[in-house]
Amino acid sequence: MTQHYYSVFGLTLASEFMFDVLDPIPPVAHANTLKVKRRAGIHPDAPPAFDPYFDIQPERQFLHWKAVGTFIIEDPNTVLVEPQEGVSDHLLSQAFLGLVISLVLERRGILCLHASAVSVNNRAALFLGDKGAGKSTTNAALLARGHVPITDDLVAVDRTLTEVPAPVVWPGFSSMKLWPDTVEALALKADEGDRLIHPSVQKVQKRMPTPLATHPVPMGGLFVLRRSADVISPSVIPRPAHEALQMVMRYTFMARYGETRLGREHLGLHLKRCGAVVANAPVYDLMVPADLSQLNALCEVIERIFDPAG
Incomplete structure (x- = not known):
């Protein structure tokens, strides 16, 4: 069986499936190898x-x-996969690079957030929010201004690196899922790799315009997007720690399948990981106009927060 090798979220994937949203790497033996087997x-x-x-x-x-x-994880080093008949590797990767790999990462001590992340002045800006809030849109707008992509949709936060005491964000995969109006608002060029994420959904999966960050990026700040037609111009509202912790926990991947599912011991560790995020990075409400014509103004609000001279 042919093996395909990729690097994602600090792991080396040795996969019997081809994941077209990941960049292949040479075969390598690595302590953090995750085997994906048919x-x-x-x-x-x-x-x-x-x-x-x-x-x-x-x-x-x-x-x-x-x-x-079907996917089965019996240890955090191996994922067993049985595709339905006729299912493409591309569609399989959509599930794998979401809930499935989040469980692998959680079992390895990594906090997973349903968010997007961009490196702004070498610090990770994380964008959280409900479905349709504009996480990927904000991500794409910052990339269009020259900032460095980290990941889209799943953000892996690690505080286990001994050489870096504060939490860091691991680079993920070089694609983003955008609605057609965002593609038009940002004047993004059509690319031969563009494809619908699913035949029944109009979101387009696009390659990120610049290479991903090559190393884990220190946590800089978290922004919970509040998109509304009542918002006239973009702004940020800092949140106190007790509110910030609730907001972070709401947007973890664990919240999607039940915080206690991995056991009470893991829940205690999960709470500590969320607390470490809040203790080391500010959390804001990011007030976002519904009008996509203000994306540059939105980016400027974020850039001021990460301005070293500010």
């Missing part, structure tokens, strides 16, 4: 009552999407 016979014996269906336990995580396939 395995027949792991689909549920009977159709689950819910779709998607997750059975997440501390020692074993089972995830099944009717239109994608």
